[in-house]
Amino acid sequence: MSITRTSRATSTLLSSLTLAAALQLVACGPTVFEDATALTVLGDPPPPPPKPKVVVAEKPKRVVVEDNRIVINEKIQFDFNKATIKPESDSLMQEIIKVIKDHPHIKKLAIEGHTSSEGSDKYNLKLSDKRAKAVLEYLVKKGELPKEMFTAKGFGETKPIGDESTEEGKEKNRRVEFNITEQDVTRKKVAIDPESGEKTVVDEKTKTVTAGAGE
Numbered sequence: 730m731s732i733t734r735t736s737r738a739t740s741t742l743l744s745s746l747t748l749a750a751a752l753q754l755v756a757c758g759p760t761v762f763e764d765a766t767a768l769t770v771l772g773d774p775p776p777p778p779p780k781p782k783v784v785v786a787e788k789p790k791r792v793v794v795e796d797n798r799i800v801i802n803e804k805i806q807f808d809f810n811k812a813t814i815k816p817e818s819d820s821l822m823q824e825i826i827k828v829i830k831d832h833p834h835i836k837k838l839a840i841e842g843h844t845s846s847e848g849s850d851k852y853n854l855k856l857s858d859k860r861a862k863a864v865l866e867y868l869v870k871k872g873e874l875p876k877e878m879f880t881a882k883g884f885g886e887t888k889p890i891g892d893e894s895t896e897e898g899k900e901k902n903r904r905v906e907f908n909i910t911e912q913d914v915t916r917k918k919v920a921i922d923p924e925s926g927e928k929t930v931v932d933e934k935t936k937t938v939t940a941g942a943g944e
Contacts, residue, residue: 791821792828797940799828799838799907805864812859814867822864825907826872836937837911840864842883843890845899850885858883864905880910910940 793800805822806815814822829835842857842864861881869876886893891901918932 792824794828794832794835797909799825799835799909801825801905801907804903805905807860807863810856812856812863814863822867822871826868826874829868829872829874834913834915835909836878836913837909838879839908839910840879840881841888841906841908842881843888843902843904843906844883844886845902846886846889846893847899854883854885854887856883857885861905908940912938914938 789802791801791803793802801821803821806818807813808815829838840861842859842861844853844857846853848856858881861883865876865879865881868874868879886902889898889902890904891898893899893902913935914937915933915935917930920929921927922929
């Protein structure tokens, strides 16, 4: 009788343990959703942020035409103590030629050579004159520009634009300048419509002006 009760108790205990283990397995198993329908998102997605703008700095022009001169923002390079134009200045010289041809209103140019105060006055005057004439020859031969369009003269150290007490100032004084001595100037008379603001040219005259002469 005792053995039978013990067997039943043991059987009941094993059943309870088996049920508990089964419940634990169910509790630790994966969660299953009955509704697996995909969610629909209303509205358009936000646009991507704009790409940053790349600003390219414009390179300053080396040759610029002003009212009465052609400004060279890069020096014409010569061999030391000579009037020979260095090959590295060829592109600059070609640009000068192009600018002159692109501005047909320019009729005559005075090419001026200048030096620093280093060396004797006589030597500097002679060197600057040779360099000015070398530039003229280049423009005529390689640029096929009319020789009568130019004059060339050296001024040595007589017209400094920089401080001769500094190396920077001396370097500024070693230069070649292009002054416009004769050009065509066009003057226009314009009528403006008071209502539309539209401009109409009613008179136009072109006149050749020589530097230093009255109009």
